[in-house]
Amino acid sequence: MLKIANLSYTYQSKAQNSVPIRFPDFQLADREHCLLLGNSGSGKTTFLHVIGGLLRAEQGWLELNEVQLNQLSQSALDHYRGKHIGFVFQKNHLIKALTVKDNLLLSPFLSGEKQNEERVEEVLTDLGLESKMNARVTELSQGQAQRVAIARAIINKPTLILADEPTSALDDLNCKRAIDLLFSVAAKNNSTLLVATHDQRLKDVFKRKIQL
Amino acid sequence: MTTRLLIWNYLKEKPLQTLLNIFLLSLGISVITLIILFNNQLQEKIISNARGIDLVVGAKGSPLQLILCNIFHIDFPTGNIKLIEADRLAKHRLVKSAIPLALGDSYNSFRIVGTNKSYANLYQATLNSGAWWSKDLEVTVGVNVAKSTNLKIGDSFTSSHGLTKDGHAHEEKKYIITGILNPSGSVLDNLLLTNVKSIWLVHEESNTPQPIANDTVHQSRLIPSVSGIDSTREITSLLIKYKNPMAIITLPRFINTQTNMQAASPAFETARLFTILGEGIDALKGLAYLLVFISALSIFIALYNSLKERKYDLAIMRSMGASPRKLFQLIIFEGISLTMLGVLVGLILGHFTVLLFANFIDNSQHVGFTSLVFYKEEVFILLGGLVVGFLCSLLPAIQAYRTDIHKVLAGN
Incomplete structure (x- = not known):
């Protein structure tokens, strides 16, 4: 479902030595969860953002579900991303002005999908957050907030879930819980999980690993 | 989730700041609304009350006072003029019609005007009930007078000397009410109308009875059945309508130089009054625009600052599929929502102030201001609110448009 070949990205900077970052070629089958390993500064986040269409690769092949992402127009790319890709970041980045329910509904609203309260x-x-449906985001505990962030990522049933360091700030117990949760929601929604991390604890959980 | 709900939640997140911005803007808007309402209604009143009157002739004094007293019934008379002289003027070839007015008495601070039926016709007055005055000491009263004093047809009352409540009462002669007028929106609503002779009768000293002679030979032109050669009779003023445009140039000059009377043009004097008022209104307007400017600045700063706190929100929204244009729209709509709320509250506040003013002011001074009219300038205020909202959210919206999602989300 995901095909990457010859992909590279160059940071636009005033420094003269802006060397393009070359990303490894790989392919993922449906539900072939994969770990993207690399040290800090190795370009994991950049790679993840290029795959997710938050950054545009100037050359190479980037294909998701038979759609070539770097050929899409900006608005088509935004739309495609909203519909088919879910993001989980290290921080929750929930919108504090909204309730839990509205945070989730924001995703279909912005991607132009049907807003379905039953789905929420x-x-x-x-x-396990049904009681927090109408709670304000500020009333949630750290763990609850992360679960809401995961819920937001999968509300549109994305084919691809991109997670950037989802566990590196967590202790061992919560790390295990978080990754289990990601696996279970990915299974439930038929999504493929691509996790970028330097967290060595996740190494044994994934069969497929790519080193940057 | 809708755009409206999203904006509403953002505004609700900072209730104090939102309220302050709305309040600040509404203050400026309400002052502008107030000026529009008062200015327009004042002009309408002036135009409708001065309609059909080309010239006011009275005793020498301030021309503005002459107009204010004899047309709007708010100032005091400049003095009296001789009926003989007034009669002579009424016969002038450039005068189409002349209406005599005799002022000086009041009831509960509503003015009693000695005049004739032509005065009521000037304002197309119609009877609500009863009849027009026909005999001496009969009065027909305006609608506000009847309402505020509870006088009914057949009631009698004594007038008091002067135009205020504490004048000495004319106990000897009693007026009787024969009719009540329909509301006309003119000064008539606040007046009691009778004939000129009644005013004279009331003022006759009881110890020197001097019957008003009926002289059929030398009838006064202005007050038929009264001797036109009785040099003791006086009235307050004459309201004159010109026969032709020629009179505009010659008649006032003739009166001011050749007679003991003074002529004042309502058009000219009210224009002068407006120039005087205009300066005050301009100053007030300046203050209002300053308030609007400050509130626009405050809204701009609020939006601009909130962008820093919201940069993750904006980036996350982009990751969820929002286009840069959507974010631009969101911030613009938020700014416009704020200003439109401020404008609406301001308009309501402005109208409400007029309502308070109209209700609190003494009834006799009630010139019929109403809070329930809307002027086209208010549509311009609404459009202005849109423009201000757009302008003060433009820069923040451009910044939102340019949000570098990768930098924000990868940012450490």
Whole structure:
């Protein structure tokens, strides 16, 4: 479902030595969860953002579900991303002005999908958050907030979930919980999981690993 | 989730700041609304009350006072003029019609005007009930007078000397009410109308009875059945309508130089009054625009600052599929929502102030201001609110448009 070949990205900077970052070629099959390993500064986040269409690669092949992402126009890319890709970041980045429910509904609203309250309930129930549906984001605990962030990433049933260091700030117990949760929601929504991390604890969890 | 709901939640997140911005803007808008309402209504009143009157002739004094007293019934008379002289003027070839006015008495601070039926016709007055005055000491009263004093047809009352409540009462002669007028939106609503002779009768000293002679030979032109050669009779003023445009040039000069009377043009004097008022209004307007400017600045700063706090929100929204244009729209709509709320509250506040003013002011001074009219300038205020909202959110919106999602989300 994901095909990457000859992909590279160059940072636009005033410094003269702006060397293009070359990314490894790889392919993922449906539900072939994969770990993207690399030390800090190795370009994991950049790679993840290029795959997710947050950055545009100037050359190479980037294909998701038979769609060539770097050939899409900006608005088509935004739309495609909203519909098919879910992001989980190291920080939750929930919108504090909104309730849990509205944070989730924002995703279909912005990607132009149908806003389905039953789907919100379903996702929150799966994550054990049904009682927090109308709570303000500021009332949540750290762990609850992260689960809401995961719920937001999967509300549109994305084919690809991109997670950037989802566990590196967590202790061992919570790290295990978080990764288990990601696996279970990915399984439930038929999504493929691509996790970028330097967290060595995740090494044994994934079969497929790519080193940067 | 809708754009409206999203904006509403952002505004609600900072209730104090939002309220302050709305309040600040509404203050400026309400002052502008107030000026529009008062200015327009004042002009309408002046135009409708001075309609059909080309010239006011009275005793020498301030011309503005002459107009204010005899047309709007708010100032005091400049003095009296001789009926003989007034009669002579009424016969002038450039005068189409002349209406005599005799002022000086009041009831509960509503003015009693001695005049004739032509005065009521000037304002197309119609009877609500009863009849027009026909005999001496009969009065027909305006609608506000009847309402505020509870006088009914057939009631009698004694007038008091002067135009205020504490004048000495004319106990000897009693007026009787024969009719009540329909509301006309003119000064008539606040007046009691009778004939000129009644005013004279009330003022006759009881110890020197001097019957008003009926002289059929030398009838006064202005007050038929009264002797036109009785040099003791006086009235307050004459309201004159010109026969032709020629009179505009010659008649006032003739009166001011050749007679003991003074002529004042309502058009000219009210224009002068507006120039005087205009300066005050301009100063007030300046203050209002300053308030609007400050509130626009405050809204701009609020949006600009909130962008820093919201940069993750904006980046996340982009990652969820929002286009840069969507973010631009969101910030613009937020700014416009704020200013439109401020404008709406301001308009309501302005109208409400007029309502308070109209209700609190003494009834006799009630010139009929109403809070329930809307002027086309208010549409311009609404459009202005849109423009101000757009302008003060433009720069923040451009910044939102340019949000570098990668930098923000990868940012350490």
